[in-house]
Amino acid sequence: MFSRLYVHVPFCVKKCNYCAFVSNTPRENELAEYPDLLLQEVRLRASAVEPVASIYFGGGTPSLLQPYQLARLLEGIAATVEIRSDAEITLEANPGTVDLISLKAFLDAGINRISLGVQSFDDHFLDCLGRIHTAAESRRAFDEVRAARFGNVSLDLIHSLPGQSLDQWRTELRHAVALSPEHISIYGLTVEDGTLFAHRYPVDSPDLADDDLSADMFELADELLTAAGFEHYEIANYARPGCRARHNSGYWQRDGYLGLGVAAHSFLREGYGVRFCNPGTVMEYRQGVVSGQLARVDTEYLTLDAAMAEYMFLGLRMADGVDLHAFEREFGRSPETRYGSAIADLVRLGLLTRKGSTLLLTLRGMLLSNQVFARFL
Secondary structure, three states: OEEEEEEEEOEOOOOOOOOOOOOEOOOOOHHHHHHHHHHHHHHHHHHHEEEEEEEEEEEOOHHHOOHHHHHHHHHHHHHHOOEEEEEEEEEEEOHHHOOHHHHHHHHHHOOOEEEEEEEOOOHHHHHHHOOOOOHHHHHHHHHHHHHOOOOOEEEEEEEOOOOOOHHHHHHHHHHHHHHOOOEEEEEEOOOOOOOHHHHHOOOOOOOOOOHHHHHHHHHHHHHHHHHOOOEEEEOOEEEOOOOOOHHHHHHHOOOOEEEEOOOOEEEEOOOOOEEEEOOOOHHHHHHHHHHOOOOOEEEEEOOHHHHHHHHHHHHOOEOOOEEHHHHHHHHOOOHHHHHHHHHHHHHHOOOEEEEOOEEEEOHHHHHOHHHHHHOOO
């Protein structure tokens, strides 16, 4: 069953230079018709949805939707499936697409958490990334989010940008802390195939941060943000006490989530787990929804081995780590039976540590998390 909803809005004013997500400038009427298509999909999938613990509007730029569209969409979802009274409902917002009036209307529509895509507080780096807003507009947007009375706000920042120094990154972090959000997400730049950055910055480009500088930036974020009272609760995420992103935490705990919209991914808790996604273009998505036969694309039925590996590497992303007893209850065998040698090696190398029945990444393990996770595949 699905206990969480992810709603993908694949539209942007302009595609950012580093972005590999499915998003494009909307064609005529696409943005206007999209909420109706989403509601039709909800009705198609409703029988597999249990009471909804969280809803996340991502993209793309979901703040391009008009508040009345979002209100109608949330009303339609609530009329079709049960939404828990304490559900976390998050809207990703580009600082260049919101103002005080729209933010107040988003709050009235039912949004109770804003994730503000700042990415940088430096206009040079914002221009490099291809963002449509300035640093001043980010600060204004944050102030207006607060003026609209949102009490749960997250900021996104990217480090290891082309030409970025450690001191510049320290300044970025200090700007973020000074705003006092409830949550901060920190991502190291990844140059993805098919993006403008992939053409501009080849793998060996001297403009890109090397591994040592990226590691220094990761450690600096941990140092400054934890000193400021944030909990480093997941590799890339920091939160004030009680303000972890509940929706994203559900991903790492393998909760079932239904992806709505173009190219949206889903995970169904059935057997050892089923992953699939929706068609990747508006035209294909529209055809499937209107016909009542929306295809599941790239369906993967997880095997026992795949599910156990996923349980380990998703659980280890979080500071809470993997409860070895919970693993055994889930799969009927202990992790040591399947991964004893790998666990022993990773503990010896200082990448994992054990506290009672819990297995955790060390800070060094977080830095080298991809190497750690590969040992469970």
